[in-house]
Amino acid sequence: MNKRSRRKVLIIAVLFGVSVATVLGLTAFEENLLYFYSPAQVKAGEAPDNHSFRIGGLVVDGSVKRAPDSLQVEFDVTDNTEIVTVQYTGILPDLFREGQGIVAMGNMQADGKFIAQEVLAKHDENYMPPEVAAALKTAEDAAKNKAGQL
Amino acid sequence: MIPELGHFALIIAFAIAIVQSVVPLIGAAKNDAALISIARPAALVQFLFIGLAYAALTHAFIVHDFSVLYVSQHSNMVQPLMYRISGVWGSHEGSLLLWTLILSIWTIAVAVYSRNLPEILMARVLAVMAMISTGFLAFMLFTSNPFERIFPAPLDGNELNPLLQDPGLAIHPPMLYMGYVGFSVAFAFAVAALLGGKLDATWARWSRPWTTIAWSFLTLGIALGSWWAYNELGWGGWWFWDPVENASFMPWLVGTALIHSLASTEKRGVFKSWTVLLAILAFSLSLLGTFIVRSGVLVSVHAFATDPARGVFILAFLVIVVGGSLALYAWRSATVVSYGRFLWFSRESALLLNNIIFLTAAAAVFVGTMYPLVVDAFGIGKISVGRPYFDTMFSLVAIPLLLLIGIGPVVRWKGDNWSRIARVSAIIFITSLVLGLLLPFLIEEKLNVSTGLGLAGALWVALTTFKDLFIRLSQKVRLPLSYIGMIMAHFGVAIFVAGVTVTMTYSEEKDLRMVPGSSYNISGYDFRFQGVRKVQGANYTADEAVIEIWRDNERSGELLPQKRVYSGKGNPMTDASIDKTLFRDLYAALGEELESGAWSMRVYYKPLIRWIWLGCLFMTAGGVLAVSDRRYRQTVKQKFNLKNSVASST
Secondary structure, three states: OOHHHHHHHHHHHHHHHHHHHHHHHHHHHHHOEEEEEOHHHHHOOOOOOOOOEEEEEEEOOOOOEEOOOOOEEEEEEEOOOOEEEEEEEOOOOOOOOOOOEEEEEEEEOOOOOEEEEEEEOOOOOOOOOHHHHHHHHHHHHHHHHHHHHO | OHHHHHHHHHHHHHHHHHHHHHHHHHHHHHOOHHHHOOHHHHHHHHHHHHHHHHHHHHHHHHOOOOOEHHHHHHOOOOOOHHHHHHHOOOOHHHHHHHHHHHHHHHHHHHHHHOOOOOHHHHHHHHHHHHHHHHHHHHHHHHHOOOOOEOOOOOOOOOOOOHHHOOHHHHHHHHHHHHHHHHHHHHHHHHHHHHHHOOOOHHHHHHHHHHHHHHHHHHHHHHHHHHHHHHHHOOOOOOOOOOHHHHHHHHHHHHHHHHHHHHHHHHHHOOOHHHHHHHHHHHHHHHHHHHHHHHOOOOOOOOHHHHOHHHHHHHHHHHHHHHHHHHHHHHHHHHHOOOOOOOOOOOHHHHHHHHHHHHHHHHHHHHHHHHHHHHHHHOOOOOEEEOHHHHHHHHHHHHHHHHHHHHHHHHOOOOOOOHHHHHHHHHHHHHHHHHHHHHHHHHHHOOOOHHHHHHHHHHHHHHHHHHHHHHHHHHOOOOOOHHHHHHHHHHHHHHHHHHHHHHHHHHOEEEEEEEOOOOEEEEOOEEEEEEEEEEEEOOOEEEEEEEEEEEEOOEEEEEEOOEEEEEOOOOOEEEEOEEEEOOOEEEEEEEEEEOHHHOEEEEEEEEEOHHHHHHHHHHHHHHHHHHHOOOHHHHHHHHHHHHHHHHHHHO
């Protein structure tokens, strides 16, 4: 190979490498995009059945139930219109409380329970996860519209 | 009174910054020595006033002046002195002030240590740095004044976020900012060179040590952040691909590309315009990082809407800095000629490949971090990018990168041949591959390719680095410090990769429900839960669990994880307890009290996790060594000699 064709090979190799990385990257990106759904959207069937997503809302007062002999815990989250039951096994974050806004990541089960792999509550009692705040706002607006129509 | 003085000092500093960014540039354009000579004293005075403002805010924290809004939000009567001092940079306004202070320190450092620079270039560099300072001071004065008063003053303040009350985090932001802001020097040099139209190898030599030292600070800062997250967040992880972390990682990736590219430019005069572009990019990402972390955009893009002044200012500032410098680049870079010639297989090509890899990685992080923000800003939906994306991308990038670290340093400048390199590296390549794959096989008695490749990569880097060092040592020539620095940093990569690989594969993590008296065995260590007691700290009360560690029927240690409640807001916080050794960590975090005296508990066994930070320390030390090289001081001496000879000849 002369110099010029060698350089071409090098450039092609680099371009090839970068494009492989891009394709793999975009695939991985696509697969790992997590969408957020409010309980109302979940009940309306908008959330995917076979893909992880995030759900968020307020933890319903009095809904936290612990299994007696394991770390399994169940609680309801709501956007003040619909309620979804979340099941989680493990240690809840420090600021997990009834009435607090939380976000959970996981899958929907056939029985309508959300199995969470991760539960997040941010480190400030005034703090509302932005997704939850938006979901509550949407629900509130919808309720207002309904009231207006009546 | 003192807060007003601080505020006033900021206003004066702002005025000086404007003068410092305009006058020396006019002087440089007109070649007017009087105007040029304003740059240095202006930088000094600006530093004094910013320092005064900073001292005033610190004073307000120390004496509990809750009439200052910022102090009342982030401090209270019981907060220990150390966290009152670090409280200054605990939130948006104060961290901007720290940023500006550090910028003025870097400016002074350039003014003092680069006396050998041509005056005209120095004037331009200091002017560019003053422009950045002007932007930050304006941002503070018009939208985020740390000295704002509150009336009536509360009797006691809120408190510093308990999460931030940790020695690791107290020094993490200053280190990080030293790195971020340090890239402003490389940026200023690049812009100054573009303005002057003179971009040569000396330019690279001047900006190289500054870039390397900034990079060292950034490396240390990121490592400290990771160390803090591990100790304080109670999740036992060391990196979460959180947007806040990514914001500091992007400038690091581009900065790493930059220090390698500067090597080519300094030694061989190649890739000049590319290096300039990287310098602009590294600093732009530093700015972006500062803003997305501190402006509240991450909490919600709509924070922009609730506080439009800040948002608009940030966007405008970013557009001016990034857009302005890129426009200047587009206009001037055509005049830059790289004269060096090199063959396709050469050190130059290897360094170019390094740059491509690092930029690919930075692009991957950028997409994963910014895409959700953009989607949210346009109201398309709320999404986040899961960590497997980042993990996949980085394992992909790691393979060619590790291969390259082994080969790059031994390839000759200008050109080399494949067969020579293949000959000298083949044995190490095979050895590390076999050993790497064999090690996990010995541990788990089955083939584990990904772990094997990780270990092989670490071995390959370590062995090739050592071999090169050994050969150079046997040649009995004095090794330059910059070379030793490189060896050290590359060896740090090997340690880091080994740590990451082993921790990711062989960690054991368990969430448990434990009653006092029960025990749990994890990787040969018996965690015996004795019970929970109440503990009183300086500004918190805590439940503290006592866990004894037993191994081979011998008591080998004790873990005391706490669940703290701070007196301010009454938020509970987990304080993990870790038994640390070089080869493994045992980690326990206390959950909450369950029925019948049981507690939820999180226990981890983390082998080699310490190597992750140890590797970063090696990289940092490597950077510091490289900067200490005589080469960077020689020009000073030469000039000195010149002066002497002039003096003696007259």
